[in-house]
Every structure is written in C-alpha cells, then in structure tokens.
Amino acid sequence: MKSFSFVSRWKQRRLSRSTKWLSLLSLLLLLLTSLGVTRLAVQAASGLVLEYSNGMSAAATNTPRALFRIVNNTAASVPLSSLTIRYWFTRDGSPSQQLWCDYAQAGCANITGAFVNLASPTSTADTYIQISFASAAGSIATNSNSGEMQLRFNKSDWSNYNQANDYSWSPTQTSFASWSQVTLYLNGQLAWGTEPGGSTPTATPTAQIPPTATPTAQTTPIPTPTPQSGNPCTGVIFCDNFESQVGSTPSGAWQTSFPNCQGTGTVSVDRTQAHSGTTSIRVDGRAGFCNHVFFGMPGAFNGVGTDIFVRVFIRHTIALPVSHVTFVAMLDTNDTSHDLRMGGQNSALQWNRSSDDATLPAQSPVGVSLSMPLPINQWSCVQFEINEAQGTMRTWFNGSEVAGLHLDQTPTQDIDSQWLSRPNWRPSLADLRFGWESYSTGDDTLWFDDVAIAGQQVSCAV
C-alpha cells in the first residue's frame, strides 16, 4: 500500500507534473501557433520582406512604375547580390520592352533587370521582370532595409499597358508596405511572396537587358537644350504622343477635369491635327473661368526627383489675349494647393502663381517685351524646367530660352523681382494639366502633342 500509495503519490506527482507540462506545452504550442500565424501572415520564413509601392495609379499607361524596398529581419546581414526580385504582369502586346532605374539607394549602376516570358502564362502574368544586384550593391544589415529603388518600364513603341490585369500591380498601395504578389528570392529560393498560380517560371531569362540606365544630370540643370539622337523618348520618365488613344476623350493616364465648375470648354482626342503621327489632344477653350477645361495626369512627377523638365508641342488658333489666360496648370501642394500656371497676359507668354497672382515676367512693358507671343497655326515646342528644391524655373520656345520666363534666386527688375518678393517659394507639384482657363476674355482652340516628362532636358526633336 505504501509503495502503492508512494507510487500513487509519485504517479500523482507525475500526473500533476504531466498536467503542468501539458499546460506549459499547450501554452508553448499556443504561443508557437500564434507566432507561426504571425510569421505566416508576413511570410517572413527567412526573415526577408519585400515591400512595394505603386508609382502609376492609372490602369492604362505606357509607363508602369514599381518601387521596391527589401527589409531584412534576419539575424545576419544579407548581401543584395544573393537576392532577386520578380514583378509579374501581362505585357499586353508584343513590342520589345525597356526597363529604367530612376533611383536606387544601392545605386542604379548596381542593378540589372531582365524581362522573362513565362512558359505557362496565367491570366494575370505572362512576363516577369527580374531584378538582380551586383556585389557592389552591398548588404542589408540586420533589422534594416535596402532603401528604395524606383523602376519603370515601357514598350519600344510606347503603346499602353493595361495594369488592371497585372498580378503584381496594386493600384491602391502608393506607399511602401509588404505585398505578397511581388516575389523575392534568396539564392534562387523563394523567400517572400506568392508566385502567380499555375505558372512555372522559365529557368533562364529570354531577354537579357544591360544594366538599367539612370538618367544623367538629374540634379544638374542643363543650360541649353541638348539635341538627342535616336528616340526622343529614351531616358525620359514619361512620354506620350497620344497615338494609343482610342476613344473620343483622353483616357489612360489622362483625366479630363473642370475644377470647381464646368461650362462650355471641351477636350477631345483629335485625328485631324497632329505633331507626331495622326493623333493629338484638342482643347476648345472659352472665355470665362467656368468655361475652363483641362486634361491632366495626377502624380505626373512621381519618381522624377525635384528637378522637373517638361516638353510639349502646342498649336493654337487665336493670339494670346491681353487678359490673363492659362494653358498649363500644376497643383502646388506646398502653396495651399494653388496652381502654378503657364499661360499668357498682355499677349505674351507668362508664368503665374495663383496663390498671390505673382507673374513672371512682371507685366511692365519691359517685362512683357522680354517674353514673346505664342504663334498661331503652327506647332511650337515648349520646354520648361521647374526645380522644386531651388525654387527656380526656366522656359524654352522652339529650343531657345525665353529671357522673361527665367526665375532664379536673384531678383531682376521686370522679370522675377515680383515673384521673389515672397521668399522661399518651393513648389511641390502634384499633377500636370493642359487645357484652357480664361479669367476674363479669350477664346482659343488648342492642340497638344508629344508630351515628355524627365529629370533632364528633353529635346524638341521628335
């Protein structure tokens, strides 16, 4: 009995120990399960997370933009050269494609890209872009990240993609966050994300492309337009000749808008006037503020940097009036969301800051004489540079700089002294719109074609 009782007590102790162990085990299991669930949720099996941010919110665009950042939550630093990224999409056509690196903390020169065709396409992916890194890209320290990389791609004919059917595109994810539909590989093994179902990536890239190019002179203003050889769209952030417009009003990256009120102004896709090809965008603008109309692109300068260059060809029918009109507008989120506008006054080209109605040049006779009219019934190449960081602007007409449309940081009588009377103007431009807005008199019919946006001067040669 004793022994039994001993055994019994022993058993009891064992049992009670076992119960404790079981409880502990259950707790541990619970903890592990919850940890496991957490780990599964972020898929950080290897402790590596691929973050993505969408840089082009329009579904129809000729320039998809994808931004990436790799987070290293492992206990060791990870060489970037051991990692590859895949971005999965449908290419919507057969022209060859180009990939560009606009910025990478690891250095665009250390990044290479390839377009790889899937052996077994799905409805949302027939191609992936594979990004790999040279050893000079360095390592990601533990609990750190790679810094961002900004990539974009286009077809050789600049025709539109449809991003709506792209596996990796997330239209609403416009800042960095983890995203399981882009994939990351460590030494060739999937380390983050889910590949599109039913597809087996081909083993070797079918189209190797050279290291992605970074636009040169992104932060150094180029004093005079430098003629470019070959395709004038090469190296630019965005290029549109409107030849891919199929409807009667602008679509794709472009949206028609009538800020605050709508009247008789109209915008249409025009196939009777064109600077390039057969198609341009026509604006029928009418006098009176509410008869204004614009077609524009939200986020037009995302990924450009702070030194922005725009080139556009403009044709119109009625000479700029004496009263104030606008044909280019950009929302300045650093100026209580007022527009920075290019247009005319006193029959000559001018810039206007809508928040305080400052003009460039000053509207003195001397100031106006330093600007110029916008000739009618011919295509004119208008180029401008806005340096957001420096608060400066330059403007060119058919390749020649217009002295009166030059804002620097030194007040010049009749040119920019009025503009500079407000210190520290530093625009942050959230969109780009073309159209017509008249603040008094002035009807006009205008055509716009061959729009290019870049971090460097874009040639008028199209």
Ligand SMILES: [Ca+2]
């Ligand atoms: Ca697509």
Ligand SMILES: [Ca+2]
């Ligand atoms: Ca065209």
